[in-house]
Amino acid sequence: MELVWLEDFLEIVAARNFSTAAAARNISQSAFSRRIKSLETWVGADLIDRSTYPVRLTAAGEMFLPRAQELARDIYRLRTDCRNLGGTTQAPLNFAALHTLAIYFFPEWFGSLGTPAQAQRSSMHAGDFLECIEQLSLGKSDFALVYDHPQGLPVLEAGPFESQKVGTDRLIPVSGTDAAGQPLYPMDRPDSDTPIPYLAYTWNDGYLGKLIGLILSRRKKPLNLTTVYQSSMAEGLKQMAVAGHGIAWVPRICVQGELERGALVQIGDPAMALDIEIRLFRRSGYRGREGEEVWARLADANAGPPPVTDSSSPLPRPALPSVAGSR
Template sequence: MNWLEDFMELAAVRNFSTAAAARHVTQPAFSRRIRALENWIGTELIDRSSYPVRLTGAGETFLESSRELMREIYRVRDECRQQARAGIEAVTFSALHTIALSIFPDLLTAIEERTGPFITRMHATDFYDCVESLALGRCDIAFCYSHELGPPVLQTGQFASKIIRIDPFYLVSKADQEGNPIIDPASWPKNKDIPLVAYSSDCFLGKVQSQLMLDMQKAGSSFRATYENSMSEAIKRMILAGKGIGWLPESAAVREIEQNELCIIDRKPTEVSLNVLAIRRQGVGSATQERFWSNLRGL
């Protein structure tokens, strides 16, 4: 379905960058998905030699069939949803892994103490898939981070949002028996790279991390990545194993900091405050969704 909707968007605007922005994905990811569709069909659908791009003869044929297929798919989906609403309604969420693991359970408990229980479904994923899930109607509410150093987040137009929490983003190290960092950039030899447990450069926290690293590099620090992952939980495990320093949201590390397993390195220069956003589409949702949203308190 994603491939079909990508193709129809590209056919409408005839520009990869514009279509990717409309589909809330990066242009490289969008291009890969169009190429995956063409591989599945077995022939090129887009003539990339012209500007703006054009559909090939096969592309023109496939476009009409795609529209018919999507209309039928959404008709069947709506019919199934109407049948499901006759029973118990669930609220469907999409969230970044860190938020799904470290913030959402306590948030849900706090809301249920005021309103009674909910049936919930959670899809833990990366930033771009989280935003795309909301835009395409695959979830009712999305939870993601927002910060000026990261990629932009949907907060206007057809979307409504609430900042529900501030989550500080700390540079941390494994702590020794005295509670001091085993790796401290302030005392690290200037001629040696600091071992870093790093986020993947294409994830949200990776983009924030990259800017913080640049700031430290300007001050004379240099880094050597020893491990890379897009999930905070994986980053934390490797820092605890002594593989390097790294950045973690407070929500993912608070227990280990309190138990002196991790310690924060030099709070002020290396810390940023991440907004935790709850985002939904404008308009009236199900009664269950509206009950959850109305009791979701913003800062």
């Protein structure tokens, strides 16, 4: 029996569909099907009822689920506890981060920490907001790097986590541009009866979506938006905006280059943008040695490391950490 089978099972319970769960697990549907079959063979009972769509749990599966969740949690906690007791070089720092922050913020930020060489072994799990929460709460990651705002949903604040601010960013609306460099979709248009195509965040990146709701609530006259595309990743929305498919709110950090090149332009007045924080979360009671060093260094810096800078800035760059999940 393998831990990945348990995780596969937990994924299909959430997805209720082999193909979707397989995609989430980054393997083919056929491999996923076989893994679930292997788990069921080992257990000696069917756990998934495939005679319905979406699939559902059998009675044995209903019993299996909570205990599998507990087992997975216990396994990772045991690992974390042993890792904390073990040698210093053995324990990499595991991060989970929003895709955007993993790509545009983490490398420079991590390098700027100046942590001892041996602590620089680390891994990154890039995912959406819910995945970051899961990574942290399951003990799969030591830290989660996410956007935050005082008026956002206090999802992590409400849990057994603590955080420090490590940077700032700005959520801005952008549009693709025409040949003259003008926005394809100005926010305030004369013919406001025509809806603006809107590139929205999906429900599982509920965080930025909520903040955009805050922004939109500032307007006296509501925007006429129609959602034409959804993604949990800002990078995906950015690419769609560059391609001219609509407008999107994205963190400035990931469109810095496009803004400079004129591929995208910020639209709307300053009230349509929102300053947001980049915060590093960890579980309360965390006891990892190197992680503690990182945390203490941040506390000493108080205001965190240098602010977000242009990516062409000649800062010394450490080797990128290995990305978890690559095969």
